Amino acid sequence: YGAIAAKAMKQKPADLTVQQKAQDEFQKAFGLSWKDALEQGLVYNLVDGAAKLGLSMSELGTEYDKLKKGETMLKFGGGFYCGKVKDVFVINGFYASMREQFTKPGTSIYYYQVEWDADQLKWEDFRGKVLGGTDPKTAFPTSLRHSVFKGWKGLGLETEPNTGNN
Incomplete structure (x- = not known):
């Protein structure tokens, strides 16, 4: 899960490689090019997206879980998702919920x-x-x-x- 975590927690969206097919799907779904979304400061990783929206990462994860795959959440690649939460786009916003499953007291892997x-x-x-x-x-x-x-x-x-x- 390291690559998933890195995209959610450390890497900035502008540093991610988004294939042309994913960019085309983004444009079609959201009516905005990937490049324009980046330039307008609308794309965040989980950490920065939570701060922007005034939510905890867990709260953002709950909002992200409500998104619909192929409509408000797009798969850019393996372990690489972009979802629209309120008026911003968040990369791998599901990671907060996923991480919590493995880190809360009493859980085991x-x-x-x-x-x-x-x-x-x-x-x-x-x-x-x-x-x-x-x-x-x-x-x-x-x-x-x-x-x-x-x-x-x-x-x-x-x-x-x-x-x-x-």
């Missing part, structure tokens, strides 16, 4: 180290079919993420898995 023969299972198939896509709802039907999504209550999870908590 469980992980597994796995190995396999790359001749038998390619990375793309491990990632897509075994682990599953980031959105567990639409992940490959027999993947781990989709299986957990389908049976989350029986597993004793507090909430339904989603793109940010999967």
Whole structure:
């Protein structure tokens, strides 16, 4: 999650590489070019966006979670999102909520180290079919993420898995 965190907490939007396709989607969604949004001082990372809006990072994260993917929040790339909150654009505003899941007292992170023969299972198939896509709802039907999504209550999870908590 280092790249996600860096975009949310440290890097300034003007220093980020936004591909032309993402810039075109930004223009279409918001009626403003990416360049103009930067020049007008309308694009912030999570930290600076919270300060600009007079919100805590957690409050901004709550507002960001209400955005609609493809309309008020755009995916620029892997772990790279831009959302419109009030009258500004915030990069990776979801990170506050995501970080809180792992840092609040009483939480734990469980992980597994796995190995396999790359001749038998390619990375793309491990990632897509075994682990599953980031959105567990639409992940490959027999993947781990989709299986957990389908049976989350029986597993004793507090909430339904989603793109940010999967």
